[in-house]
Amino acid sequence: MAIPVETFFLSAPSQGTLQARIQQMVAEGILSGRFRRGEKLPSTRGLATHLGVSRITVTLAYTELLANDYLSSRGRSGYYVSDNAPEPPRFAQPPQRKDSVDWSRAIATRFTGGATPVKPQDWARYRYPFIYGQTDPALFDHANWRLCAMQALGAKDFSALTRDYYDQDDPDLVAFIARHTLPRRGISAAPSEILITLGAQNALWLTTQVLLNQRRLAAVENPCYHALRDILGQSRCRLAPIDVDQDGLPPDALPDDTDVIFTTPSHQCPTSGTMPLARRNALLDRARALDALIVEDDYEFEMSYLQPPMPALKSLDQDGRVIYVGSFSKSLFPGLRLGYLVGSADFIAEARALRASVLRHPPGHIQRTAAHFLRLGHYDALIRRSARALTERRQVMETAIAQHGLTIAGRGAYGGSSFWMQAPPHVDTTELAGRLDAQEVLIEPGAPFFSGTEVPRNFYRLAYSSIPLNRIADGIALIAAALR
Amino acid sequence: MAIPVETFFLSAPSQGTLQARIQQMVAEGILSGRFRRGEKLPSTRGLATHLGVSRITVTLAYTELLANDYLSSRGRSGYYVSDNAPEPPRFAQPPQRKDSVDWSRAIATRFTGGATPVKPQDWARYRYPFIYGQTDPALFDHANWRLCAMQALGAKDFSALTRDYYDQDDPDLVAFIARHTLPRRGISAAPSEILITLGAQNALWLTTQVLLNQRRLAAVENPCYHALRDILGQSRCRLAPIDVDQDGLPPDALPDDTDVIFTTPSHQCPTSGTMPLARRNALLDRARALDALIVEDDYEFEMSYLQPPMPALKSLDQDGRVIYVGSFSKSLFPGLRLGYLVGSADFIAEARALRASVLRHPPGHIQRTAAHFLRLGHYDALIRRSARALTERRQVMETAIAQHGLTIAGRGAYGGSSFWMQAPPHVDTTELAGRLDAQEVLIEPGAPFFSGTEVPRNFYRLAYSSIPLNRIADGIALIAAALR
Structure with missing residues (x-):
């Protein structure tokens, strides 16, 4: 049986090259069971005419499908669905049904309904x-990112990108952050004090899970990043919102039983205030007096184009009291989902174990691409x-x-x-x-x-x-x- | 001042092309503060001779650095560190210090010390x-993965890969899973019933957090995937390990107060037994009688090369009682960290909200690359x-x-x-x-x-x-x- 040329169409808002789209149509037809083994494909000339593309495009698509064993060629008689082509599933689709599960009872913990507003996708x-x-x-350096991604996909890096790191990170990326990124914030840290995260959000979440529970008190800036309040809500800790002023979080307002202080000294989120040096020192003194920890979200530090940024609060920390959250999501792109946590090795070990349980590690290819992009100076x-x-x-x-x-x-x-x-x-x-x-x-x-x-x-x-x-x-x- | 040619060396086990390594050495020298603004670089000929590379390689590296404003060129007199080159940090590194924080007190919840053994990285x-x-x-189709990654990095896909999806997924990947991957397991699901996860591990973790708490009882196979026990331990639920036989989990052995049943019907992990159809039906009946949910980890279903796989347990589920966990990590590569959860929309909404808090969404580039690889038939x-x-x-x-x-x-x-x-x-x-x-x-x-x-x-x-x-x-x- 011959597959009629009319079953092929280039739908309007589709992606990829013409060749890729033709390959895809054939592969989808086979995978969905519409095209069966042994069936004859339209001739390259016929399909090219039908679709209004050049014949060489169709030939290249068929050749690729041949190489992957979707099609076979029988000399001059043309292309057929290969006898080794994948089989479509043999079982029928179940009909639509209504759940008999009572989800209001089955769900133990609800996570919907947080403070974070829905933002427009479009x-x-x-x-x-x-x-x-x-x-x-x-603004993004698309071309060089692409080159770095290619390098990360090259044969040399292949095992780095494909293997299971278990609970570890790409050593190249960690080394770069330790040697180049953190020194620019005045921070020195060993690799055991650094954990790569799925963006700053993931860093804050891990930190909260390790440091807080129902008995502990977290102080947050008011106003603050709404997702942080959702994250803290999930840890079920007690919450003390502290009103910020022009200089950010006022240390004197911190309650005496504060366990963990969340702050954004470089750019208060969302008011954008920068905490002056005197207040930073006062905050560290107050935290020491309370024996509290400080979580410093240093977002946007790299956007200091009016004057050089002040060193991070973490750089002033002599006690190991400050946990530092950095991110490449803002400065590269948010879909990258790449950030890092810096803190004492004891803390990082727990955050690492939790991360391993939750997601193992951020994808290797993303880590390696970023490492190349940073190392070659494209980031700067x-x-x-x-x-x-x-x-x-x-x-x-x-x-x-x-x-x-x-x-x-x-x-x-x-x-x-x-x-x-x-x-x-x-x-x-x-x-x-x-x-x-x-x-x-x-x-x-x-x-x-x-x-x-x-x-x-x-x-x-x-x-x-x-x-x-x-x-x-x-x-x-x-x-x-x-x-x- | 001229930068001596001797400060440059191509260290042995380094990565990237010669040109990239030269660029990197210069960029690192500038970023670390070793090379200052206005300093003269070695001549292209001098550096080429010193490193034993061709002069054109050095020239290309310098030209790239020129374009990125690391270097400037002064006609015939050569290349200099640009006056616009990035400044190294001005503040000194703090000395090594000993923490005054008592981490045994500061850590609220420990996550280290789980059942999952350390596996050799090497x-x-x-x-x-x-x-x-x-x-x-x-075995991996490196060339086509690379092509798909390139396509995902192309101009058309660029916004898909870079933007913040908030709590959403790549619609292309979700559509492919709904239309092609799940039908092969006998499962039909709408996009609102699918959530992309950071691998199967992440899918299991999200499920556990939504469905279990201290009062609920989870039944697990014994033996089972050790990381699952770590994950369940973190949810603090009660645990009932059920000894498996050659056919996997015996439904009759499930305690009467079971809330959630974790099972691996396709390949019992680690014994590899396959649950026969009669037992699958018995398991569903027993779950219905208990009003318990079933979490089906369908790992390795695609490795059914001896005979076509049985449809998933989820395909027999008329109640919405089965939550299905799939993964591309085994069949593509584990460093990819890409899996999916399929379940009723009520459940998926909670898992999605939790995922958004924990990590927002799996990186866009990974999702889109996988979507292309699947769609073009390379996966099959x-x-x-x-x-x-x-x-x-x-x-x-x-x-x-x-x-x-x-x-x-x-x-x-x-x-x-x-x-x-x-x-x-x-x-x-x-x-x-x-x-x-x-x-x-x-x-x-x-x-x-x-x-x-x-x-x-x-x-x-x-x-x-x-x-x-x-x-x-x-x-x-x-x-x-x-x-x-």
């Missing part, structure tokens, strides 16, 4: 995306390129914000990628964001960052890491108009 | 690696290639085992990649493994798979997924000799 389609924490494809070049773009955008943002009389409530002293904004007291920025959405303006309401039930509703965050320079002024104008 | 150097669950680089071709190799190896294993009078305690009816072996009763296989290690033979002692304190010590696992065909006979001979 932010890139907004004309004015003042969204935080996403990538600007125009990228940071400098981003810094130039962010400097320009920040200037345009500030000008437009001033022009329209909007109020900046917090901004990074060293740089950063966002402003913390304050609307007039009567404004609910969640409602404002909804109205702006219709005008293709994406802003982030501030309420989810705050702890407690009575939270201020008139703050919002405006980031400039993804919005093109020439759209900023119009976007700010639309926000100002909506506020009037 | 297994590839063993002459006879009967190791389980690692890759054989000779790989499975068939592996099947041929495993068939041969299994035969040689069986012959050698019979020849030396060793005892197979369990083997997969459909295939698989290991034998469960039984040594004479007086033999301690942990001690045996130690002695064989000195002869470059790697076997896996069986004791860690068993629950309880009084465990049989004379079992061991012999896998043939990584050992070359022509080493099997000698390796088995050495094991037999050590047993005498």
